[in-house]
Amino acid sequence: MTGPDCAVKLLVNMQSRRGAASLPAAVKALAAAGLPVTPLPVQEPHSAEVILRAEVARGAPLVIVGGGDGTLSHAAGVLAQTITALGILPLGTGNTFARSVGVPLDLSGAVRIIVEGETAAVDVGMLNGRPFLNSVALGLSAEIARSLTPSLKRRLGLLAWPVVGTRVLRRHHALDLTLTSPEGTLRLHTHQLLVANGRYVAGPLRAAPHASVADRQLDVLVFGKGRLVSLLQAGTLWTLGRPVLEFSAPQVTVQTRGGARWVSVDGEVTACTTLKLSVDAAALHVRVPVGFDARRA
Template sequence: MPLKPVRASLLINLHARRGAELIEQAESLLRARGLDLEAVHAVRSPEQAETLMRRDLVRGVERLIVGGGDGTLSHAAGVLAGTGAVMGVLPLGSGNTWARSLGLPLDLEGAAGVVAQGEQTRVDVGVVNGRVFLNSVALGVSAALAGSLDRQTKRRLGLLAWPLRGVGVLRGHRPLYLRVRTAERTFELRTHQLVISNGRYVAGPIKAAPDASAQDARLEVFALGGAELPSFVRATLDWLRGRHPTSALTEYLETREVRVENLSRRPAQVSVDGEVGLQPPLEVRVWPRALWTMVPPGFRADQA
């Protein structure tokens, strides 16, 4: 008996770094691999994307393929988590952090092959103040940096935009005074950077922790250094080397839920999958195995 055709749709964010130039190629590659796309959407805003995806779900679409950067994928996951529909990922952004956590090829042809002919699995998502996220929630330097980068700069420079702009942001950054509460412990600290991670990767190719994965039903929470900038720099270097879980310069813990309060006298910028907007207090939790997604055959979340 022939297999029942998969009801699929494709949504591409035209503002993603490579979205506008690759939409026709993406459609052609998917159709060539046997997917009969019921709809192809070109969008310019998260709100438009969410509306069209909900419409596709009502129509009975089973596999929603999303092309864009991490912000686009994060909003898509907010629509699809808990529905049973399957998300396919085409990495068209600058860092493509979530694609790395899924072990996907970062080229369009390779990713299209996985989306059309790979395996289905369930992965964790995070939830912060009611909003779903995929990669991480961050306070401090990286949030200030995310807020300083416009779409054109990220499109032109890609991952290079972060270190090039980061030097200027770091010079004027002041430490945050935060209270962190989990079921296991409560502590206060002054730091330039706090990260709460769901996936294996946090920013492009930088891992949350050596054994982190998108299927471990936990969040990695870590503060890099103290109030002095040199300690932040040294702790960040430990992080890049994968040493931060045991570093004396880093507060590190694993948990299922965490609350973060800002005790500073000034607002604390928060980035969620690279998008700035929220303010503390933050209630963050992991939602285990909430999202169905396409992954390469033999996918291991802790080895992606």
């Protein structure tokens, strides 16, 4: 069968940092590479889910999604445990998941991977039944994510984080948390907890040297011990490549003390008291570079 109903669907979040500007060029580049598509602009991640479910129902081998990490996380929630592969056009601010699976951040490079690459199965993280691709964070970074605005992210890109962070830091207080995993129970008084699924978190920053979207593990990182100076020391060491990894585990439960706390899930903020985190191993099929090994990237 041929025709528009069977063409590969290209969903682009027009509210992502480069979505509106990139859609015409993406359609042209894909056609030039031999892959005509049906472009479907959407205004926010949720509106893409109906289209994606229809593609899964008809057994589509591929859908292409353009947007940031939030858009891709919502897509993963529909595509996980299906035969439909995800082609990525990284059009957001950090494009963290694209980095973790080796997809170039430029449009032509991403199109090349979609057309000429191969399909690999990667892990999807789960938070209280909600999928995530990169990380779940409590503490300072969640408060920063809550304070970011779309206009500021478009204008400053990754620089928006330190700009907002300096303001948030003045009012930030440490968290009291209890972590339970196969490794045991850990009580923490800390400014920042990060649970990573992939190699990268927050754009180009690496979670830990051996973190991977294909290792069936979550990597738990703790920044600081309740004093701001320890937070700054841990953050500085981390950016220099010295990880603050506490442990890796296939599942972990985090209990906050003192009420619900803000939690950033791939950059989208919600409030939680109990966080049940796990791995849906090899659940999502993604177009990646030929020969790419997510466990060693």
